[in-house]
Structure formats: structure tokens, C-alpha cells
Amino acid sequence: MECDPDTPVDGVDPDQGNDWTLEAQFVVLVLRVSEVSV
16 A cells, blocks of 8 residues: 655655555454353
8 A cells, every 4th residue: 555645845745755655464353152051
């Protein structure tokens, strides 16, 4: 995923170096409950 750079004003980008990359990790845990009758 890549973000769009800031709109340059007069051809100069006031925020240089904003070409960063976002990485996200998702961990999904599913709890399973089983009922055992004795």
C-alpha cells in the first residue's frame, strides 16, 4: 500500500520523504468451547 504524496506548492513538496510503506499484520484467534457431559 502506497500513500499519495502531498500536493506540491509552486512545484516544491514541503514534506519531503513521505514515500513510506504501510505494513499491517492481523492475528485472528477463534475460541471454540465444547461441552462434554459425563
